Amino acid sequence: MLQYLIILLDDTSTSFCHYECTKVNRKLISLENLREGIFFAMEENMMIQFVYPDYNLPQEYEDVIESIDHSKIKPASCCDNADVVILNSLDETSDFQFQEGIPYVLRIDKENLFSYRQEVRDIIEKVARLNVVITDIDSFTDDDFTTYKEFLSESVGQLIDLYTKGMTPQFNLLTDRMMLHEMNNCNAGHETLTLAPDGNFYVCPAFYYASPCDGKEISLADVCKKGFSVGSLEKGLDVKNKHLYKIDYAPICRICDAFQCKRCAWLNRKTTLEVNTPSRQQCVVAHIERNASRMLLEGFRKKGFYLPEQEIKEIDYLDPFEIKRKR
Amino acid sequence: MENLKIRPEGKVWQDGVSKSITFIVTKDCQLACKYCYLVGKNSKERMSFETAKSAVDYILSHESQFTEASVVWDFIGGEPFLEVDLIDRICDYIKIEMYRRNHHWFGSYRFSLTTNGINYDTPKVQDFIKKNKNHLSVGLTIDGTKVKHDLNRIYKKSGKGSYEDVVRNIPLWMSQFPFEGTKVTISSEDIPYIAESVLHIYSLGIHQVNINCVFEDVWKEGDDKLFERQLVSLADSIIDNDLYKDYSCSFFSEHIGKPQNPIDENQNWCGAGQMLAIDANGIFYPCTRFAQYSLREKKAWTIGNIHDGIDQNRLRPFLTLDRCTQSKPECISCEVSRGCAWCQGENYDAAETPTAYQRATAICKMHKARVRANNYYWNKLYRKLELEGLREEFEKNKPKSKDLIC
Amino acid sequence: MEKKIVGQVSVEERDEIQSLFERKNGLSELAKILTADNGELYERLIKDMGETGTKFQNWWTRMSEKYNWKSAENGKWEINFDTCEIYLVIEK
Numbered sequence: 001m002l003q004y005l006i007i008l009l010d011d012t013s014t015s016f017c018h019y020e021c022t023k024v025n026r027k028l029i030s031l032e033n034l035r036e037g038i039f040f041a042m043e044e045n046m047m048i049q050f051v052y053p054d055y056n057l058p059q060e061y062e063d064v065i066e067s068i069d070h071s072k073i074k075p076a077s078c079c080d081n082a083d084v085v086i087l088n089s090l091d092e093t094s095d096f097q098f099q100e101g102i103p104y105v106l107r108i109d110k111e112n113l114f115s116y117r118q119e120v121r122d123i124i125e126k127v128a129r130l131n132v133v134i135t136d137i138d139s140f141t142d143d144d145f146t147t148y149k150e151f152l153s154e155s156v157g158q159l160i161d162l163y164t165k166g167m168t169p170q171f172n173l174l175t176d177r178m179m180l181h182e183m184n185n186c187n188a189g190h191e192t193l194t195l196a197p198d199g200n201f202y203v204c205p206a207f208y209y210a211s212p213c214d215g216k217e218i219s220l221a222d223v224c225k226k227g228f229s230v231g232s233l234e235k236g237l238d239v240k241n242k243h244l245y246k247i248d249y250a251p252i253c254r255i256c257d258a259f260q261c262k263r264c265a266w267l268n269r270k271t272t273l274e275v276n277t278p279s280r281q282q283c284v285v286a287h288i289e290r291n292a293s294r295m296l297l298e299g300f301r302k303k304g305f306y307l308p309e310q311e312i313k314e315i316d317y318l319d320p321f322e323i324k325r326k327r
Numbered sequence: 328m329e330n331l332k333i334r335p336e337g338k339v340w341q342d343g344v345s346k347s348i349t350f351i352v353t354k355d356c357q358l359a360c361k362y363c364y365l366v367g368k369n370s371k372e373r374m375s376f377e378t379a380k381s382a383v384d385y386i387l388s389h390e391s392q393f394t395e396a397s398v399v400w401d402f403i404g405g406e407p408f409l410e411v412d413l414i415d416r417i418c419d420y421i422k423i424e425m426y427r428r429n430h431h432w433f434g435s436y437r438f439s440l441t442t443n444g445i446n447y448d449t450p451k452v453q454d455f456i457k458k459n460k461n462h463l464s465v466g467l468t469i470d471g472t473k474v475k476h477d478l479n480r481i482y483k484k485s486g487k488g489s490y491e492d493v494v495r496n497i498p499l500w501m502s503q504f505p506f507e508g509t510k511v512t513i514s515s516e517d518i519p520y521i522a523e524s525v526l527h528i529y530s531l532g533i534h535q536v537n538i539n540c541v542f543e544d545v546w547k548e549g550d551d552k553l554f555e556r557q558l559v560s561l562a563d564s565i566i567d568n569d570l571y572k573d574y575s576c577s578f579f580s581e582h583i584g585k586p587q588n589p590i591d592e593n594q595n596w597c598g599a600g601q602m603l604a605i606d607a608n609g610i611f612y613p614c615t616r617f618a619q620y621s622l623r624e625k626k627a628w629t630i631g632n633i634h635d636g637i638d639q640n641r642l643r644p645f646l647t648l649d650r651c652t653q654s655k656p657e658c659i660s661c662e663v664s665r666g667c668a669w670c671q672g673e674n675y676d677a678a679e680t681p682t683a684y685q686r687a688t689a690i691c692k693m694h695k696a697r698v699r700a701n702n703y704y705w706n707k708l709y710r711k712l713e714l715e716g717l718r719e720e721f722e723k724n725k726p727k728s729k730d731l732i733c
Numbered sequence: 734m735e736k737k738i739v740g741q742v743s744v745e746e747r748d749e750i751q752s753l754f755e756r757k758n759g760l761s762e763l764a765k766i767l768t769a770d771n772g773e774l775y776e777r778l779i780k781d782m783g784e785t786g787t788k789f790q791n792w793w794t795r796m797s798e799k800y801n802w803k804s805a806e807n808g809k810w811e812i813n814f815d816t817c818e819i820y821l822v823i824e825k
Binding site: 280 | 628639640641643644646647648649652678679680681682683684685
């Protein structure tokens, strides 16, 4: 059931996830489309998340936005009154004044994550919640898996120390799985939809930025002669094969217990050509996180934080695809 | 008492444990069959030996990716025998390389082709057959009576039917491959000729008729009723004339038309992804139906190439596909779903989004008609055997599979 | 031609002869395209054909002794790979 509508206010609205914002020219959503998008969300009982560009919007836009309950996702370079702040690189964090109570999203590639592990961990101590989004998961190699495991293992030690001192920061890669009893994924296409400045709906912003004509030899858009739009304000929603975004229709994911995994439909499409099928990289990364969360849980218990309801079992695989194939 | 036997259904060599590797050697064919799904046939795209050699080298040097006990090296077109010299050269290279590399497939391989039969008796084709006889399976397509065959299987240039040019080669083919069956394809226009065509094929000495309706959405109102009547008529002929003892037709199977358990009977029907197809450009596909020349609406679905190898991520959707995930609720709860087939490539081509996970159901009413006729067939056959006192014997001697002897 | 069942082997025994049968066929078809010009590979093939042929014959000898199959003057044994059954085939 649809619950959230993401409205990209501009073609250059900040990315807050795995995808890159590929458009460089500013193009605001029309006021008419903005109003209609809000009206659509109200009628569908959807909570709106506005995604901002790195400049201030005209006042008339802000007035319309304030006409409805919402949350604001803003880039760090222009983040007044943001509900979620996006850091698009570590560079943006050097002199940044982190605010209490606000979740921060750090978008970072693997090279920077592995090179500046301490700098990333330093942020955890400054914020209530840090979401790290690795922007090139699909390129992880076996060596990267090993390094990622080391990074998370080091972070486990840091979190145990912080919690022992009475601090309770949340770090999505480690603390989320520890608190979950079922899948808690992105659910784009099933619970969340995106309205783009062109007045069309998309499964998520990534599908808006993936042009069907991106020129690559065998691009993910190439498999379909049409674009990725799933309807428009004018013609209404038309999400074909909507069920494929649900976990029940994802053969690998439905047997998986890496509950914190984003299960990113975009990355799935990009790597396997199916929205319901994750790549090996996505699965292994999610399982390294899951197993590190297990270590964190054990560490907490040794320190006397029991979380009695929670259990993360020891498993001997990193890719549930192997389990599915054996069945 | 005579040891009652009935002709077993056709069996695929090492089915379930063999890897099928298909070389699309040409996209050319002498014929332009009206029901052919290959929308992009042309005379330009011929595989070079160098491309085939690179593909063989890649496959044989990645033994850990190809762990199946056996292999079927398949050659497809267009009409594969248009490229018999190339195929011969590829087969020689495969044999030598499998042996040179001590590859486990040297002890368990087959070459396989299906031909339209037109140049079957040419010296080059015959030499190739003799050279590879012990490891070769050649299927030949004849669609039935002259009327039925010539309805669809016509020459590309003249539009003339090809029946006469094919049927003259049947005795030679049967003498070389006596256990092979023929493959018959049914489209809407063929329905009135089904019964007489199957019987005609039997009369040519072919004991096994593998027959199926096209998966594409070609069916007209009333086709299912007509189809059912044809199958009932065929059932009568087969049973009344005791043909079931020596001949088989894949339309009639004891196992189809039952409900399926969503847990235990959840396997995918199609083998796409378990197979590997290679085209003239050295591009890999999960099956030939995902190559561009097979697709009407969608772009080709590639899984790699001879230079970069197989992208294992692109195989994952195929290797985890199951029946229920790709089926509509009415298919999952269907009371007669067992035996209802699908083609993953057609599913993809007909899907509303670029996915292999949307099962095309154009064949639904035809399957249900087949099930009704199939039920009639078995009820009639069992009653006949009962009355003749042969039922028990029949049950005891139920066919297992065709004999393989050495 | 007369053909009758005279025994049955185990699945493992069937696998052994099936594998030898396949290899024997593979080697004989390879022999049609390899020549002495192929040097080392050709020599390996010739040796292999001899060894495989011996192993193949030994299997029949070993099994016939083990199971004591019925034989006939103009007869030969055949195996059905699917059922593991052994037939005695007599040419008339």
